Amino acid sequence: MSSPTSMVDWDLAGRTARKLVGPGPETTREDAAAVVRELHEAAARAVAHVEGLTGLKPAEGGPIPEVAVVDRPGWIDANTAGMAALLTPLVDALADKQGSRPGPVASAIGSKATGVQAGGILAFLGSRVLGQYEVFGSGGRLLLVAPNIVDAERKLGVDPSDFRLWVCLHEVTHQLQFTAFPWLKAHLETQIAEFVEATDLTPEVLRERLGDLMRSLGDAVRGTDGESEGLLALVRDPKQREILDRVTAVMSLVEGHAEYVMDGVGPDVVPSVKTLRKRFAQRRKGRGPFDRVLRRLLGLEQKMKQYADGRTFVGGVVDLVGMQGFNRVWEGPANLPMIDELTNPQKWVDRVFGRPAITA
Incomplete structure (x- = not known):
C-alpha cells in the first residue's frame, strides 16, 4: 500500500x-x-x-x-x-x-x-x-x-x-x-487536482500556519468556544480558498440532502424520528477535552456547519420549487450551489431557473 x-x-x-x-x-x-x-x-x-x-x-x-x-x-x-x-x-x-x-x-x-x-x-x-x-x-x-x-x-x-x-x-x-x-465523483476529483495545482506553500509558511493551528487546539483543550477549519486553516491562498469553497458547497449539498431525507421520511417510516433527531444533535457536539481537540484539528466543527447549511439549502429550495425543481441541482456542475447560495436558496433558484435545463 x-x-x-x-x-x-x-x-x-x-x-x-x-x-x-x-x-x-x-x-x-x-x-x-x-x-x-x-x-x-x-x-x-x-x-x-x-x-x-x-x-x-x-x-x-x-x-x-x-x-x-x-x-x-x-x-x-x-x-x-x-x-x-x-x-x-x-x-x-x-x-x-x-x-x-x-x-x-x-x-x-x-x-x-x-x-x-x-x-x-x-x-x-x-x-x-x-x-x-x-x-x-x-x-x-x-x-x-x-x-x-x-x-x-x-x-x-x-x-x-x-x-x-x-x-x-x-x-x-x-x-x-x-x-x-457518476459525474459528481469526477467533479470532486477534478477540484482536488486543481487544489494541488494551485498550492505554493513553502516549509517556512507551513510551520507558521501550523503554529496558528496549535494555538487553536490549545483553546479547544481549555474549552474555549469557537470554530476552526482545523487542518484546512493551513490553506490561505486565494485560488485554493476558491476551490475549497466549491468543494465545501458540494459536500454541504450532499450532506444536507441526506439530512433532509433521513428526517423527511416521517414517523410513518421511522416512528421515533423526532426523538432521534433531538438526541442525535446532542451527540454531535462532543463534550470531553480529547473530543474537542480532535474535532477542532479535523475541522469537524465546520463539518457540523456543513450539515446545517446544506439542510437549510435543500429544505429552502424544495419549499420554493418542489423536489422535482430541486433535482435540477444534479444536472451538472453548473447547477451545483455556490457557497453563498447555501444560506440563500432563492438566489440559487433565480440563477438556475433563469436558464434552460442542462441536458446530457
Missing part, C-alpha cells in the same frame, strides 16, 4: 489505528449476528424510501451497490486503503511541483511519523463513524459500522430498529447521489 518514497506510511497508519481503536460495546455472538442481519435488512428497506422521497434512481447499467456491515478494524482497513488511493498521488504531485521531495532516509522517517499521526486520526474516527459510502479508493460500497451503531443507540437510549433504519436512510442517500450521477 505504501511505496518507499511515500510521504505517509499507510501500512503503519492502519496498524496504529487498529492498535488504538477499542473493540466497541460488549455483545453476545448471537446478538451481534442479529445486528448484522437487521442492518442489511434496513439498508435494503431504505432504498425504496429514499428513491420515493427524492424521485432519483441509480444510473442504468451501473454497478449493483454493495452493502458491507463491518467492525471498527474493517472500517479502518477500508479507509486506510481509500485515503492512500486518494491522497498519495496528490501528495506526490505536490512534492514534485514544489521540488521539495526529501531524500530516502528523511522520507522514511517522515512517512512513519505521519503514518502514526494518520493512524491516531483513523482510530478516533473509527470509534465514532456510523456509516459511510465509499466515494474514493475502491469506491462503491456502503459501509455500516455495527459496533458504533450499537454503541450510539445504547448511549442515546433510542429504539434500535428505528435508529438503524434512520442511519441507513442517510447513507443510502449518499449511495444514490453518486450512483445516479
Whole structure:
C-alpha cells in the first residue's frame, strides 16, 4: 500500500489505528449476528424510501451497490486503503511541483511519523463513524459500522430498529447521489487536482500556519468556544480558498440532502424520528477535552456547519420549487450551489431557473 518514497506510511497508519481503536460495546455472538442481519435488512428497506422521497434512481447499467456491515478494524482497513488511493498521488504531485521531495532516509522517517499521526486520526474516527459510502479508493460500497451503531443507540437510549433504519436512510442517500450521477465523483476529483495545482506553500509558511493551528487546539483543550477549519486553516491562498469553497458547497449539498431525507421520511417510516433527531444533535457536539481537540484539528466543527447549511439549502429550495425543481441541482456542475447560495436558496433558484435545463 505504501511505496518507499511515500510521504505517509499507510501500512503503519492502519496498524496504529487498529492498535488504538477499542473493540466497541460488549455483545453476545448471537446478538451481534442479529445486528448484522437487521442492518442489511434496513439498508435494503431504505432504498425504496429514499428513491420515493427524492424521485432519483441509480444510473442504468451501473454497478449493483454493495452493502458491507463491518467492525471498527474493517472500517479502518477500508479507509486506510481509500485515503492512500486518494491522497498519495496528490501528495506526490505536490512534492514534485514544489521540488521539495526529501531524500530516502528523511522520507522514511517522515512517512512513519505521519503514518502514526494518520493512524491516531483513523482510530478516533473509527470509534465514532456510523456509516459511510465509499466515494474514493475502491469506491462503491456502503459501509455500516455495527459496533458504533450499537454503541450510539445504547448511549442515546433510542429504539434500535428505528435508529438503524434512520442511519441507513442517510447513507443510502449518499449511495444514490453518486450512483445516479457518476459525474459528481469526477467533479470532486477534478477540484482536488486543481487544489494541488494551485498550492505554493513553502516549509517556512507551513510551520507558521501550523503554529496558528496549535494555538487553536490549545483553546479547544481549555474549552474555549469557537470554530476552526482545523487542518484546512493551513490553506490561505486565494485560488485554493476558491476551490475549497466549491468543494465545501458540494459536500454541504450532499450532506444536507441526506439530512433532509433521513428526517423527511416521517414517523410513518421511522416512528421515533423526532426523538432521534433531538438526541442525535446532542451527540454531535462532543463534550470531553480529547473530543474537542480532535474535532477542532479535523475541522469537524465546520463539518457540523456543513450539515446545517446544506439542510437549510435543500429544505429552502424544495419549499420554493418542489423536489422535482430541486433535482435540477444534479444536472451538472453548473447547477451545483455556490457557497453563498447555501444560506440563500432563492438566489440559487433565480440563477438556475433563469436558464434552460442542462441536458446530457
